[in-house]
Every structure is written in C-alpha cells, then in structure tokens.
Amino acid sequence: MKPMQFVLASGTALMTLGATLSFAQDWQPDRPINLIVPWGAGGSTDQVTRVTAPILAEALGVEVVVVNQPGASGAIGTQEVLNAPKDGYTWTANAIANNATYSVTGLLPDTDIDDWHIYLSVANVPVVSVPADSQFTDFGQLLEAFQSDMGRGISVATAGITSSGGTAIAALSGAADNFEYNMITYDGGGPAAIATASGEAMVTTQLAVEQTELIRGGRLKALAVLSDQPLVLEGVDPIPPITNWLPDMELAPDYFGIFLPVGVPEEVVATLDRIWGEEVANSEAIKTYAETFGAVFAPSYGAEARALAMPVVILEACDAVERGEAVNDPSTIGIDCETRTEVGVQ
Known part of the structure; x- marks a missing residue:
C-alpha cells in the first residue's frame, strides 16, 4: 500500500464555496455560546479552539465560552452537544475523524460525519x-x-x-x-x-x-x-x-475544527459559513499558531471540508477493523474497507 500524500486546503485557495454562501439573514445571538472541547486543557483540540474562539466571538458579538469536558476519548463531551437543544448555542471542537468514527468504535453508536456541520481550521500530524x-x-x-x-x-x-x-x-x-x-x-x-x-x-x-x-x-x-x-x-x-523506516505505511492528515450539530437553524449555519470564509480563512492568529507549533493552516467548511476529511476518516475506521477494535462495521456509516472508499449507506 502506497503512502497517502497530504492534500491540504490552503487559506488562500479556500473559498470555492464562497459563491454558494446562503443568503439567509445573519444570525445575531443574544447570549454566550458554549463551545465544548471533549478533551483536557492543553491538547491539540484545546489549543486551536482557544485561538479560534475569540475570532468567532468578535464576529458574532457575544462571548464564545470554551468548556473542557474530557472523558471516553472525547465521547462524553460530544454526546453532551448532541443532547443539547439544537438552537445554535452549543458547539463542539475535535478532530473530525473522531466525530465521524465514534460509531465504529462503539463509543457513540448512533452518530457519523453527516450529523455535523464541519468547519476545519488546521491539519495536524503525530x-x-x-x-x-x-x-x-x-x-x-x-x-x-x-x-x-x-x-x-x-x-x-x-x-x-x-x-x-x-x-x-x-x-x-x-x-x-x-x-x-x-x-x-x-x-x-x-x-x-x-x-x-x-x-x-x-x-x-x-x-x-x-x-x-x-x-x-x-x-x-x-x-x-x-x-x-x-x-x-x-x-x-x-x-x-x-x-x-516504514515506506508503505498509509498516511492521511488529521483535520481539526469546530462542529455544529445538524438541526441547528439555517441562519446559524449561514452566519458561521460567512464568518469562516471571511474571518477564519484569513486569520493571522491561526496561521501563526500553525506555523509555530507544526500544524498546517487549512481552513475549509461545508462540502469541501467533508471531502478533505474523508481520507483520514476512512483510514481510521478501516484500521480499527484491522486491529479488531471496531464494534460496528464501517459499512454502517458508508465505508467499504475492502476498497477503502466511501460508498454510501443503502
């Protein structure tokens, strides 16, 4: 198996989706937003989220409160977001491969990548x-x-x-x-x-x-x-x-970002789409963070973000099967591990 080349969206080449932004009226939140990081303080998710949150807060005009809620490899905090009212005031942050494969690992059996509106900021490597x-x-x-x-x-x-x-x-x-x-x-x-x-x-x-x-x-x-x-x-x-040392090892970039559960109002998604395209994609703060700490500045959202995420999602889901760690077969979330492709769920 050949090593997978890293294909990353750059901030300057990002907004192919810009022309498709929704024309829904901008959302104007009237209270703070809870942004749950389902890991401890100081980790990769926590770091980039705390750089990104002030950018979003300034654009929205309300505080974006980062709350660390670790446990069960991120599943506890993620479940908290899924259980919260779908009113746009509770978000999460993570590596997208986690949210996409919690079903395969059995930590959250009833969720997959399409339960989330995806906003990616950086790609990381171990x-x-x-x-x-x-x-x-x-x-x-x-x-x-x-x-x-x-x-x-x-x-x-x-x-x-x-x-x-x-x-x-x-x-x-x-x-x-x-x-x-x-x-x-x-x-x-x-x-x-x-x-x-x-x-x-x-x-x-x-x-x-x-x-x-x-x-x-x-x-x-x-x-x-x-x-x-x-x-x-x-x-x-x-x-x-x-x-x-391991020339045939399969590799894929690990994308991190902020995710909103599907079901939040359309104007919330349209507003965050706009902010991501205008502010996050041009953020010197996130770019400097990435350059300083060995990440790749790679903002994207929507369908583009989902497409960029799928190689690492497929890799981690199928590797879990090979290691005997999969509780549910990846086919239940539309991944064929024989071909290592996304095929959709019938």
Missing part, C-alpha cells in the same frame, strides 16, 4: 517522541525494541485509544507486524506529552502541536513524524518522516 534521556536515539532503534520481546513493556502515553496518539501507535503497530505495547492514557494530548517528558512513559505518539514546546525545550526527543515529508520546526533539527 510525532513519535521519547524523553530527552531515553536510550533510543532514532526511530529505527525504537522500532527494533517494539518488535522484540521487550515491546509489550514499552509504555506509550496517549489521550486514549481513539485519540490521535492512540490511533497513531496502533497504525505504527499495524504497519510493523503488529508489535505489542503498553498504552497509558491521559485526559488530553498535552498531559500525555508532559508525562512522557517527565519519564512517566517511554514514548508518546501525540500530535506535533502538543509536543513542540517540549521538543524545543529539550525535554522530548522527536524521532519521527507520521508523514512522508520531514517536519520542520523552528529551533530544532527537521524531524524525519516515518516512511524512512
């Missing part, structure tokens, strides 16, 4: 890192250890099985003869990275944005990025691509 004083100095040494008898004793800090770090280590195992490991879970990617830097775990596979400051500060040693290109971060040596 990085394999170890504490600064680790015995492992490159990924090849770590991979050899994973594949040896000591593999099951190597502790890997993640934010949970369905988190970016959890799916990253599982994908690495699947690409390298299904080695065993000992996963330790935390309430978010930030805490998992910090725990690794402090020696609580031997490895972390969380996202670059959750590790960058620890890597720059010399507390974590980055061994590989799950990409087919090196990751360049200011102040550190380029992080080599995982394809240097």
